[in-house]
Amino acid sequence: MADKDDEVFEIQRSNRRVGDPAAAHDPMRKPPEAAAPRKPRPALSSAEDFEIVDGQLGRITAEVPVIARPSMEPPAKAVAAAVAPAAPPPLSPGEGPRVGNYQLAGRIRSSPQSMVFLAHRVSDFGIARPVVLKIAPRNNANYDKTRERLVDEYRAMAMLDHPNICAVVEAADIEIGFYVALEYVDGPDTRRLLDKLAKAQRKLPIEVAVNIVVELLRGLEHAHTASGADDQPLGIVHRNVNPSNVLLSRYGQVKLSDFGVVKMRGRAAADTEPGLIKGNFAYLPPEYIRGEHLDHRIDLYAAGVLLFELVTGGRCFRAEGTDLFKDVLAGLDVSRLADANVPDQLTTIIARAANKDASQRYRTATEMGFALEDWLSTNRYYVSPSSIAAVLRTL
Ligand SMILES: Nc1ncnc2c1ncn2[C@@H]1O[C@H](COP(=O)(O)OP(=O)(O)O)[C@@H](O)[C@H]1O
Numbered sequence: 001m002a003d004k005d006d007e008v009f010e011i012q013r014s015n016r017r018v019g020d021p022a023a024a025h026d027p028m029r030k031p032p033e034a035a036a037p038r039k040p041r042p043a044l045s046s047a048e049d050f051e052i053v054d055g056q057l058g059r060i061t062a063e064v065p066v067i068a069r070p071s072m073e074p075p076a077k078a079v080a081a082a083v084a085p086a087a088p089p090p091l092s093p094g095e096g097p098r099v100g101n102y103q104l105a106g107r108i109r110s111s112p113q114s115m116v117f118l119a120h121r122v123s124d125f126g127i128a129r130p131v132v133l134k135i136a137p138r139n140n141a142n143y144d145k146t147r148e149r150l151v152d153e154y155r156a157m158a159m160l161d162h163p164n165i166c167a168v169v170e171a172a173d174i175e176i177g178f179y180v181a182l183e184y185v186d187g188p189d190t191r192r193l194l195d196k197l198a199k200a201q202r203k204l205p206i207e208v209a210v211n212i213v214v215e216l217l218r219g220l221e222h223a224h225t226a227s228g229a230d231d232q233p234l235g236i237v238h239r240n241v242n243p244s245n246v247l248l249s250r251y252g253q254v255k256l257s258d259f260g261v262v263k264m265r266g267r268a269a270a271d272t273e274p275g276l277i278k279g280n281f282a283y284l285p286p287e288y289i290r291g292e293h294l295d296h297r298i299d300l301y302a303a304g305v306l307l308f309e310l311v312t313g314g315r316c317f318r319a320e321g322t323d324l325f326k327d328v329l330a331g332l333d334v335s336r337l338a339d340a341n342v343p344d345q346l347t348t349i350i351a352r353a354a355n356k357d358a359s360q361r362y363r364t365a366t367e368m369g370f371a372l373e374d375w376l377s378t379n380r381y382y383v384s385p386s387s388i389a390a391v392l393r394t395l
């Protein structure tokens with residue numbers, strides 16, 4: 001079944017913009033060139049979809065249909081998918097509409113509150129560096145709140161400087177709203193990776209799974225211990241570590257992103273924990289459900305759940321609604337790790353990282369990272385970014 005997170009990459013051009021609407025609905029029509037294998041990339045929209053009207057990104061907030069993925073769907077759906085227009089490639093630098101210092105190249109994700117675009121920095125020198133723009137459009141009813149959150153996200157990211165954390169380029173208020181520009185990580189996020197592997201009935205090599213989390217933990221350690229210009233700790237806790245926020249580049253780098261619900265000293269937006277609902281309950285620990293005090297161990301718990309999913313290839317907590325709460329409160333089902341042939345020592349590390357009792361977990365990201373690195377070296381695994389890149393190339 002298509003996962004909700006998949007929508008990130010399934011958003012395609014709006015019905016209104018399809019060049020030949022009749023052909024698009026003709027079931028006899030041959031599938032467009034889509035069949036040709038393409039590198040995994042976000043499905044992107046045409047320039048018309050985000051035309052700027054009267055200084056507003058009006059059309060972007062319009063509903064965008066999600067087109068079903070071909071294969072493994074019931075026949076009727078498969079036909080619909082086969083005739084769906086191919087995702088157009090991103091626009092070249094110089095083609096797209098301009099937003100601040102950037103030209104939009106295509107949409108990665110959009111919700112009424114905020115939109116994520118691939119864009120290029122406008123340059124006089126013929127070099128157009130790709131970035132990701134997260135935009136809060138001013139014409140949205142919740143603009144002030146959304147802007148505040150995006151400002152907090154920018155503030156936190158601007159204080160961090162680490163290869164395992166997505167770098168922020170700049171942020172600005174412009175006529176159409178507020179944007180944050182981030183370095184573009186050219187590759188799938190980990191949710192996308194897991195979904196692709198599941199569809200191909202493949203699993204990640206175990207050392208690659210462990211290495212992704214080792215890298216993530218380096219980024220988390222930096223975030224958790226970062227201090228401000230006054231040398232005082234910033235008290236950063238990400239609070240939304242989940243597969244869709246752990247980005248992988250085609251060179252095998254691992255970068256934590258989406259600091260949208262970050263906890264940090266001096267945060268502007270109201271720091272109500274319900275903000276985390278935007279995150280994903282399947283990666284939030286029991287103390288969150290019980291409404292107790294949360295600290296950086298919430299991120300270590302999420303890293304443990306992520307590792308569970310990377311080594312088993314399946315969801316750690318699959319239930320929904322109140323059943324999900326029950327399962328999270330009951331704790332990890334360790335037997336599923338044995339079923340997936342995860343070695344005992346690694347199972348022990350995962351069970352500790354994602355322990356339902358925060359006091360039983362690793363105390364710091366470094367401690368957990370050392371445990372994993374120790375496991376890798378004891379078992380004589382050598383892993384590097386190229387190991388991750390090699391897996392991505394096969395998808
Ligand atoms: N810097 C980036 N480089 C590449 N893709 C990105 C980048 N930032 C975000 N994305 C993609 O866009 C998705 C949504 O962005 P994110 O910052 O997580 O916003 P939100 O979850 O609040 O919509 C991510 O899951 C990822 O797939």
Ligand SMILES: [Mg+2]
Nearest residue numbers: 244245257258
């Ligand atoms: Mg996200």
